[in-house]
Amino acid sequence: MHELSLMTNLLAEAAAAADGAPICALRVRVGPLSGVVVDALRFAFEALAPGTPAAGARFDVEETALVFHCPRCGADYETPVGAYQCPGCGAADGELRGGNELELISIEVPDHV
């Protein structure tokens, strides 16, 4: 359940970016290698957002795929966690190209302009 401490960090980043404005929505990107469970992250948001500028905000999660680049045959391939071999040539030393993200992409704040 380290999702709670990670959510504390995300809410702090969101508050800093909002610069005093209330936050209407947060958009978070989560990869399968991030080690977090999306449902646990949502639970952490519901538990921790009240009392912060993100209270009542929408929480959007964008789940990414695990993507490798094969240095042997040049293929880019998606694969589940725990199975990393290149489906084309069987090489096991693919370079990670995406899938370990756990980041706050953006927030939405009221537009007063």
Added chain:
Amino acid sequence: MCDTCGCNDPHNHPHDHAQPHAHGHDHAHGHAHPPPVRTVPVQKSALELNQRLADQNRGWFRAKGLKVFNLLSSPGSGKTALLERTLRAVPRAAAIVGDLQTENDADRLRATGAQAVQIVTGATCHLDAHMVAHALEKLDVAGLGALFIENVGNLVCPASYDLGEAKRVVLLSVTEGEDKPLKYPVIFRNADLVLVTKIDLAAAVGFDREKALAAIRQTAPRAQILEVSAKTGAGLDAWYAWLAG
């Protein structure tokens, strides 16, 4: 002709709606329109602060000439028993050990004569770079060559936290089940070394060695694999050689 009912008097046919003709199509405001919003890009990792502190730790370790190993496993897979032997065998080594409660593990490790600092995490299920930085304040690193960080026994959460270590060691004991790497693949993926521990118990528990090694190779493609017993000492020379390498 009236298009609605076909009568010849378009101005006197019955109306099928209640409102007069000159009405607007607005509606009573019982609800609020969503206010206009603007998107503020952020692009910050939830682990950014930890990563910054881990990089600081790493720089500090390098400056002090300390080689640092992060030991990860489930509870009870033999991290402390391995370190009890290792601290006796490897000169100029010390340990930092994390648990939710008690100083028991640090007490066991201090009995070897080496320095050991306990981090009591309370409710926290992993060590992070900040906790390690504070534990370092309690360590006399002058003359030290190796530092072992025994993480909280947990195969999930510690995987996300870089502590500034040079190498990651994941332990899998023969009593845990051969498919554990398949069940907890994230923590195995970044292992530099996987240690199969308690091999003295392999026969007693019917350990399927080939199945376990296949699961490790699949989930930890870049890891070296060593098989050890902290009880009998089997395989420990290879472990010490790996540490020195």
